[in-house]
Amino acid sequence: MTAPEEPKGFRKAIAKLKANWKIYLIEFLILVICGFFIWNYFSDRSAEKERERREAEMKGNSADAALQTAIGYSRMASLGISMAIREQIILQNLGNVATTMNYFIRMKGMQRIFLADTDQKISAATDKSAEGKPFAMVFPGIDFPENDPEPYLTKSGSIRTFTAIRDQFGKEILGTVIVEYDFAVPDIAPAD
DSSP, X not given: OOOOXXXXXXXXXXXXXXXXXXXXXXXXXXXXXXXXXXXXXXXXXXXXXXXXXXXXXXXXXXXXXHXXXXXXXXXXXXXXXXXXHHHHHHTTOTHHHHHHHHHHTTSTTEXXXXXXXXXXXXXXXXXXXGTTSBHXXXXXXXXXXXXXXXXXXXXXXXXXXXXXXEOTTSOSEEEEEEEEEEOOOTTSOOOX
């Protein structure tokens, strides 16, 4: 058996490779280095896009967290205010209701506090122009709450909380406290 014949050009290519192997090695290394830089460029761009996406997500989450914290604070403040007013109503010290409201309005972030009676009239308020007016006139477009709805963000950037004042047995509603707490987050759409 004879060995397969090598093509004529094959010997020339081997001879050329042996003579110029250093040049080919340098070209190969240049290609590897260029490939490395191209790979780094595209991986850096994708990492930067991922960082920007996470940054935007964190910004949204922090605004949401701040809003939820403010809503929780507003709810807790509203409960404290309603308990203090409830005590004055049960003791029939109705003159102290305004004093109690004026005390709480000094808390940081409090804008307005209202007490609506069971006839849906504002019986006491830190905004004296609202006293004696029907609920629908002071809060147009908002239904009088039957229960305690969730606090919500208004168009003006404040959080509005409704808290029912119940008798000592928790059955009869004596009135409703409406608290507006100042909170402005620029990128959150309002509820009403």
